[in-house]
Amino acid sequence: MSTYIHKKKGPSFSSTILLFTIIFLFIPLFVVTFFSLNSSKGMQWEGASLIWYKKLIFDSPSLWTAFRNSLIIALSSSATAVVLGSLAAVGIKWYRFKGKSYITTVSYLPMVLPEVIIGISMLIFFSAVKIRLGMFTIYVAHTTFNLPFVFMLVTARLDEFDYSTVEAARDLGANERQTLTRVIIPSIIPAVLSGFLMCITMSLEDFVITFFVSGPGSGTLPLYVYSMIRYGVSPVINALSFVMILGTMLIAFSFRRFLKVVAASS
Amino acid sequence: MKRPLNPRTREQLLGSLYGWPMGGWFTLFFTVPLAIIILYSFMKRGLYGGVEFTLTLNAYREMVNPSFAMVLVRTIWISVTATVLCLLIALPCAYAMARSKHQTLLLFLIIIPFWTNSLIRIYAWIFILSTEGLINSILIKIGLIDEGLKLIYNNGAVILVLVYMYLPFAILPLFTTIDKFDFSLLDAARDLGADKFTSLRKVMLPNIKSGVSTAFIFTFIPIFGAYTVPLLVGGKDSTMIGNIIVDQVSKTRNWPLASAFSMILTLVSLIGVFWMLYTGKREEQMKKDGPKRTPQALESTVKAHHRAASKGAR
Numbered sequence: 001m002s003t004y005i006h007k008k009k010g011p012s013f014s015s016t017i018l019l020f021t022i023i024f025l026f027i028p029l030f031v032v033t034f035f036s037l038n039s040s041k042g043m044q045w046e047g048a049s050l051i052w053y054k055k056l057i058f059d060s061p062s063l064w065t066a067f068r069n070s071l072i073i074a075l076s077s078s079a080t081a082v083v084l085g086s087l088a089a090v091g092i093k094w095y096r097f098k099g100k101s102y103i104t105t106v107s108y109l110p111m112v113l114p115e116v117i118i119g120i121s122m123l124i125f126f127s128a129v130k131i132r133l134g135m136f137t138i139y140v141a142h143t144t145f146n147l148p149f150v151f152m153l154v155t156a157r158l159d160e161f162d163y164s165t166v167e168a169a170r171d172l173g174a175n176e177r178q179t180l181t182r183v184i185i186p187s188i189i190p191a192v193l194s195g196f197l198m199c200i201t202m203s204l205e206d207f208v209i210t211f212f213v214s215g216p217g218s219g220t221l222p223l224y225v226y227s228m229i230r231y232g233v234s235p236v237i238n239a240l241s242f243v244m245i246l247g248t249m250l251i252a253f254s255f256r257r258f259l260k261v262v263a264a265s266s
Numbered sequence: 267m268k269r270p271l272n273p274r275t276r277e278q279l280l281g282s283l284y285g286w287p288m289g290g291w292f293t294l295f296f297t298v299p300l301a302i303i304i305l306y307s308f309m310k311r312g313l314y315g316g317v318e319f320t321l322t323l324n325a326y327r328e329m330v331n332p333s334f335a336m337v338l339v340r341t342i343w344i345s346v347t348a349t350v351l352c353l354l355i356a357l358p359c360a361y362a363m364a365r366s367k368h369q370t371l372l373l374f375l376i377i378i379p380f381w382t383n384s385l386i387r388i389y390a391w392i393f394i395l396s397t398e399g400l401i402n403s404i405l406i407k408i409g410l411i412d413e414g415l416k417l418i419y420n421n422g423a424v425i426l427v428l429v430y431m432y433l434p435f436a437i438l439p440l441f442t443t444i445d446k447f448d449f450s451l452l453d454a455a456r457d458l459g460a461d462k463f464t465s466l467r468k469v470m471l472p473n474i475k476s477g478v479s480t481a482f483i484f485t486f487i488p489i490f491g492a493y494t495v496p497l498l499v500g501g502k503d504s505t506m507i508g509n510i511i512v513d514q515v516s517k518t519r520n521w522p523l524a525s526a527f528s529m530i531l532t533l534v535s536l537i538g539v540f541w542m543l544y545t546g547k548r549e550e551q552m553k554k555d556g557p558k559r560t561p562q563a564l565e566s567t568v569k570a571h572h573r574a575a576s577k578g579a580r
Contacts, residue, residue, distance in 0.1 A: 028390030091284025114491020
């Protein structure tokens with residue numbers, strides 16, 4: 001898969017490294033996928049079968065609860081983050097007001113601090129104010145780590161946006177609400193949508209922070225995977241892995257137009 | 267209609283209306299929790315978890331303890347090794363991606379493993395490395411070894427899996443920076459007689475410095491705070507700071523000590539971030555000053571050049 005055609009013959013040093021890196025990144029994913037189709041439990045290949053997928057789908061009721069919890073939290077936290085983050089991006093980009101630099105700073109920090117810190121501080125906070133751990137606390141935590149990404153993506157979009165269109169709308173008699181709904185929102189909608197998808201991805205992915213703030217009965221999909229991994233290697237996890245890899249590919253594919261923006265912001 | 271507001275008040279009002287919902291959310295769920303941790307690290311440990319509200323430095327004193335110092339040293343060397351490996355692999359990768367005609371496809375290929383659930387990726391490595399795992403069963407089958415090698419539950423496995431997990435964190439920002447680089451400068455350097463390596467080092471590297479420091483920080487911070495990787499593929503001697511914090515919270519229920527360790531992690535991360543912002547700003551400043559050709563800008567460019575030259579000579 002030589003990707004960069006060098007003037008000399010043969011692939012260049014850097015594209016060789018890139019090729020090996022991509023192979024390295026994909027080997028584990030291929031291995032689990034391959035063995036999810038193995039009819040035996042061990043490492044011996046004993047013919048292809050779908051029994052582990054059958055087990056995964058029909059024999060794992062707690063998986064489905066976890067999946068439902070994950071979806072509820074991903075959708076609700078992403079929706080909250082998208083609304084709050086986009087509004088804030090507009091406000092910070094175009095207006096001067098008290099607390100502006102404070103908000104800019106705190107919107108940056110959750111993205112750069114280690115997840116363990118975010119998780120621990122939230123756990124300690126929730127128990128200090130006596131909020132019971134459960135779906136609500138997970139929702140709060142996910143919204144908090146999702147917000148910075150929406151804020152950043154929308155800010156990046158607004159950087160390219162020509163403010164004179166807003167002034168033109170005002171000159172033509174639009175009030176603040178009309179300017180927002182007819183001029184600003186339509187132009188930032190691509191960034192908002194990619195922010196929303198990114199939030200969903202990160203929310204479905206998160207383990208460390210959720211681990212701290214989840215309570216009994218509120219386990220998400222990654223927590224379910226964690227509890228399975230602790231029991232050791234099993235072909236059912238292989239099957240689940242492939243399903244999740246497939247899901248990731250679908251989400252990444254829906255991002256194909258924004259991949260560069262995503263790369264710049266992660 | 268209502269009386270029109272004066273423009274300054276109006277701006278203040280609208281800005282707050284847009285900005286403070288998020289500002290308030292972060293204050294309540296980020297700033298306050300962080301402040302509580304800072305506060306708790308100076309408190310006395312409660313009998314059944316929690317804290318007693320008496321100021322003390324006990325938690326910080328407890329940290330000065332040979333076994334914790336070992337963990338700190340180990341966390342540093344593991345994170346530095348893994349981060350440097352990530353950067354060394356990521357630089358040529360990002361360069362090749364930036365020069366490629368198939369950027370979208372390559373980004374796609376980097377992002378898929380990156381977005382796949384982290385536990386699934388760790389699990390895949392357990393599957394490959396464990397004593398009855400893939401590598402060992404292949405080696406036994408072809409008769410190279412009689413019993414499984416210990417490939418997992420040691421620091422080597424931790425570093426391998428950390429590099430695997432965080433490589434995209436290094437590749438993506440480097441790619442973004444190198445992609446903006448004007449490659450014709452390299453050709454110019456080659457025309458003027460520099461060999462390939464020299465032109466990369468002297469022409470490209472200074473231009474992508476901020477990308478390199480961003481990649482370093484974005485890789486180093488999560489690795490430094492790693493929790494799941496040392497827990498799942500590390501051995502008894504692979505504990506990192508993240509594991510200690512979690513143990514102190516969930517098992518020992520020593521909240522002040524957990525908070526004090528969290529303070530270290532937070533401080534290290536913040537220093538890293540400010541260093542990154544500083545290099546980014548300085549580079550921007552230099553780029554801004556460049557085309558203006560003011561005497562000051564020229565002077566600073568010349569000085570920077572001399573500094574670089576003298577560093578190179580040493």
